[in-house]
Each structure stands twice: as C-alpha cells, then as structure tokens.
Amino acid sequence: MSFGDSLRNAMERLRNSSSLDRETVKEAVKEIQRALISSDVEIALVLKLSREIEAAAFSDLPEGIDRREHVIKTMHDRLIGILGGHASPPEKPKKILLLGLNGNGKTTSAGKIAKWYSKRGMKVGLIAADVFRPAAVEQLRTLAERAKAEFYGNENEKNSAKVVAQGLEKFKHCDLIICDSAGRNGLDEELTKELKAIDEAFAAEEKWLVIGADVGQVAKKQAQAFHDMVEMNGVVITRMDGSAKGGGALVACHSTGAKVYFIGTGEKIDDLQEFDATRYLSRVMGYGDLESLLEKAKEVQEEEGLDAEEIIGGKFSLGAFHQQMKAARKMGPLSKVMDMMGVGRQVPKEMAEIGEQKLDKYGYIIDSMTAQERKDADTINRGRIVRIAKGAGVTQEEVRELLKSYKKIGKVFRKLGAMDEEKLKEGSGINMQKLQKMFAKKKKFRIR
Numbered sequence: 100m101s102f103g104d105s106l107r108n109a110m111e112r113l114r115n116s117s118s119l120d121r122e123t124v125k126e127a128v129k130e131i132q133r134a135l136i137s138s139d140v141e142i143a144l145v146l147k148l149s150r151e152i153e154a155a156a157f158s159d160l161p162e163g164i165d166r167r168e169h170v171i172k173t174m175h176d177r178l179i180g181i182l183g184g185h186a187s188p189p190e191k192p193k194k195i196l197l198l199g200l201n202g203n204g205k206t207t208s209a210g211k212i213a214k215w216y217s218k219r220g221m222k223v224g225l226i227a228a229d230v231f232r233p234a235a236v237e238q239l240r241t242l243a244e245r246a247k248a249e250f251y252g253n254e255n256e257k258n259s260a261k262v263v264a265q266g267l268e269k270f271k272h273c274d275l276i277i278c279d280s281a282g283r284n285g286l287d288e289e290l291t292k293e294l295k296a297i298d299e300a301f302a303a304e305e306k307w308l309v310i311g312a313d314v315g316q317v318a319k320k321q322a323q324a325f326h327d328m329v330e331m332n333g334v335v336i337t338r339m340d341g342s343a344k345g346g347g348a349l350v351a352c353h354s355t356g357a358k359v360y361f362i363g364t365g366e367k368i369d370d371l372q373e374f375d376a377t378r379y380l381s382r383v384m385g386y387g388d389l390e391s392l393l394e395k396a397k398e399v400q401e402e403e404g405l406d407a408e409e410i411i412g413g414k415f416s417l418g419a420f421h422q423q424m425k426a427a428r429k430m431g432p433l434s435k436v437m438d439m440m441g442v443g444r445q446v447p448k449e450m451a452e453i454g455e456q457k458l459d460k461y462g463y464i465i466d467s468m469t470a471q472e473r474k475d476a477d478t479i480n481r482g483r484i485v486r487i488a489k490g491a492g493v494t495q496e497e498v499r500e501l502l503k504s505y506k507k508i509g510k511v512f513r514k515l516g517a518m519d520e521e522k523l524k525e526g527s528g529i530n531m532q533k534l535q536k537m538f539a540k541k542k543k544f545r546i547r
C-alpha cells in the first residue's frame with residue numbers, strides 16, 4: 100500500500116469508527132507508522148509522533164471539543180509539522196548556489212528556478228560551474244535559453260571557482276545569479292573540496308540542496324552532510340512526479356533546519372512548484388490539490404489566453420471536453436492534472452495518457468458535429484457517426500472511441516458527486532463552485 104493510501108486509511112479508520120476506543124486509535128497509529136517507515140522516515144521520529152498522537156487521544160479535553168476531531172487534528176498537524184509546513188521561497192534572492200549528488204536534478208532545477216524568478220520580473224544569470232562533466236555546460240546553456248535567463252560557462256577552464264568568479268563579473272547587472280555545481284557519486288573529499296571552493300568564491304546567502312524524492316534512507320545522511328559542509332539552508336526535492344512520494348526526503352531535509360522551498364514535478368522547465376506540506380499531504384492522500392491546479396490553470400490562462408473556467412470548470416459538453424483536454428495538456432499530462440484533482444486513480448489509463456495526435460483528431464471529429472450533437476452526445480446515432488467520420492476524415496471506429504472516452508470521463512466526475520445525472524444531460528456538468536464545495540467537504544475532517 101502506498102504512503103498516501105496508508106495515511107488516508109488511518110484517517111478514515113478514525114473518522115468512521117463507531118466509538119473511539121483505545122484499539123481504534125492504536126490501529127490507526129500503526130497504520131501511520133507503517134506509512135512513514137515505508138517512506139524511509141526515521142524510526143525514532145515515527146515513535147515520537149505515535150506517542151504524541153496517542154497522548155492526545157486520551158488526554159482530558161476541555162468541554163465542547165470532540166475527541167474524534169481532536170485526534171484527527173493532532174494527527175494532521177503533527178504530520179504537517181514533520182514535513183516542514185510551508186516556507187515561501189525568498190522573494191528577491193541575490194545568489195543561489197545549487198548543490199547535490201550526481202543526477203539528483205541540479206542542472207534541471209537551475210533552469211526551472213531561473214524561469215520561476217524571471218517570470219517574476221527578475222533579471223537572472225546562470226553560471227555553469229560544473230567543470231566535471233563535459234556536457235553539463237551545454238545542458239545549462241539550453242535551459243538558460245528556455246528560461247529567458249543569461250548564461251555564463253567556460254569549457255576551457257577546469258577550475259570551477261574561477262568560472263564562478265568570471266560569471267560574477269559578467270552578471271553584475273543581474274538581479275539574481277544562480278550557480279549550478281557538479282555532482283559526484285558520493286560525498287568524497289574531492290567533492291567537499293570543490294564545493295567549499297565554489298562556496299567561497301560565490302558567497303551566496305542561499306545554498307540549496309537538490310535531492311530526488313526517490314533517494315530513500317540515505318536522504319538523512321546526505322542532507323546532514325551538505326548541511327555540515329556549507330550550511331545549506333534550502334532544499335529542492337525533485338522527481339516528486341515519480342512513484343516515490345518523497346516523505347523520507349522531506350522529513351530528513353526539514354530535520355536539518357533547511358527549508359524545503361520547491362518540488363520538481365517533471366522533466367520540463369515549468370515543472371516546479373512551491374512546496375506546501377498541507378497541499379502535499381492532501382495530494383499524496385488522494386484528496387487532490389485544487390490550489391495547485393488552479394494556479395496552473397491561471398498560468399496557462401495568462402500564457403495562452405485561455406479561460407480558466409473553461410479549463411476545469413464550465414459546461415461538460417463535447418465541445419468543452421475537447422477544450423478541456425487541450426488546455427489540460429498544456430498544464431501537463433492529463434494524468435497529472437487528474438491527480439491534482441484527486442481523481443487520478445479513477446481515470447482510465449488510455450484517457451490519462453492520451454497523445455497530442457489523437458487530441459488533434461478529436462478536434463476534427465468534434466468540428467464535424469452539429470451544435471446540437473456537441474451539446475447532447477446521446478443524439479449521435481449510427482447514421483450520424485457515418486456522417487461525422489466522413490466529414491472529419493477519420494474512421495467510424497475513431498468517432499466511437501471519442502464518444503466512449505467522453506462518457507467515461509463523465510462517469511468519473513459523476514462518481515465524484517461533482518455533478519448529477521440530470522445536470523449532465525442539461526450540459527451544465529462540472530463547475531468550479533461545485534468542485535470547490537466538494538473539496539471543502541473532504542477537507543472538513545482535516546479541520547484546518
């Protein structure tokens with residue numbers, strides 16, 4: 100069972116039990132322990148958390164406070180606590196040094212962070228201080244272009260501290276300078292020496308460790324070592340989009356006192372989000388992350404001139420379906436969007452992974468329909484399918500496939516209770532307010 104599933108089970112066990120006896124609390128605590136341990140959280144911390152929850156469960160409560168809610172709230176708050184709460188990234192940092200072991204995502208994150216700040220109006224310069232891997236300079240140069248940031252690298256210089264000094268000289272006019280350093284397989288003497296030299300030359304106030312969500316048990320050791328080496332004070336956790344949920348890495352980094360500012364959620368330059376433990380918890384537990392989704396929708400809206408309501412709200416007709424699929428793809432793979440809505444698991448795989456080409460075809464098919472057909476898919480009979488297929492230049496099978504997909508997605512939303520059968524027929528299916536209400540309902544027992 101996954102990290103999130105176990106946590107959700109524990110919460111629901113408490114919520115649904117007829118009486119809140121010692122046995123129920125113990126079972127729920129056990130479930131939480133399993134979730135944390137399987138996510139590589141240190142045993143000592145897990146035990147401390149368990150004791151706190153059990154103590155809260157059977158302490159004397161002031162009158163008027165419901166014991167069940169009190170336990171659930173304690174559990175939720177303690178989990179948020181060990182995950183690190185929320186720390187907004189510094190608003191106007193001057194220099195950021197990125198550190199980490201091989202392949203954890205430093206260079207990719209350097210590009211993402213550059214774009215994040217340049218979108219917020221800062222002039223950003225990127226320095227490639229990785230003189231260790233020949234391709235590293237080129238990798239960062241390409242990313243800098245995408246991030247609309249300036250770039251400095253020097254393939255002929257093998258002393259990384261010198262490259263840093265040259266970069267600093269070149270970027271005097273920049274608001275923010277980000278320095279990408281080289282990784283090594285292990286925390287050896289060579290790496291320590293090099294990073295200390297870079298640190299001295301760069302003299303950044305922000306030193307961020309970049310660490311993959313999938314590093315497992317060694318997260319604690321790595322975080323501590325980098326902390327001791329250069330007093331790193333910030334963290335970026337990458338590969339949060341993978342199967343590892345990063346619980347161990349989060350807890351480990353938080354325990355060094357460094358703040359987790361960002362999480363990487365994919366390989367693309369826009370796949371970077373501010374970290375917020377409450378949202379994170381809600382998402383891994385499968386309750387969705389509507390706030391992140393709305394933020395994404397807003398960005399797409401601004402960049403592409405699309406209507407946010409159309410993207411995740413609006414009428415659920417075939418026309419809107421196509422719009423939504425198109426817009427959703429701009430926000431990332433549909434599977435990820437669905438995850439953020441908390442319905443990831445319920446969406447058929449073939450739908451979640453729908454490709455660009457197929458989406459284009461769907462567009463032609465929908466264009467060949469009459470307004471009435473677009474509004475009410477039930478009116479599309481065999482004869483109409485033949486006509487639509489001809490008009491769109493596709494096979495009848497493809498038209499049927501689109502109709503099937505549309506119905507399946509409709510079912511998912513219906514199941515969520517975000518819309519009812521009658522409303523669906525009227526074509527006023529999912530709307531944002533309803534979705535929000537639904538999330539509010541789910542949030543209720545989280546007691547914020």
Ligand SMILES: Nc1nc2c(ncn2[C@@H]2O[C@H](COP(=O)(O)OP(=O)(O)OP(=O)(O)O)[C@@H](O)[C@H]2O)c(=O)[nH]1
Binds near residue numbers: 199200207340364
């Ligand atoms: N899925 C996913 N992949 C990522 C993420 N961040 C980085 N990657 C991938 O991880 C791999 C390594 O990323 P790099 O940025 O080159 O890592 P690095 O730490 O600079 O590596 P070295 O310079 O060799 O030490 C690349 O294939 C990236 O595309 C993320 O958030 N999600």
Ligand SMILES: [Mg+2]
Binds near residue numbers: 207
């Ligand atoms: Mg690199």
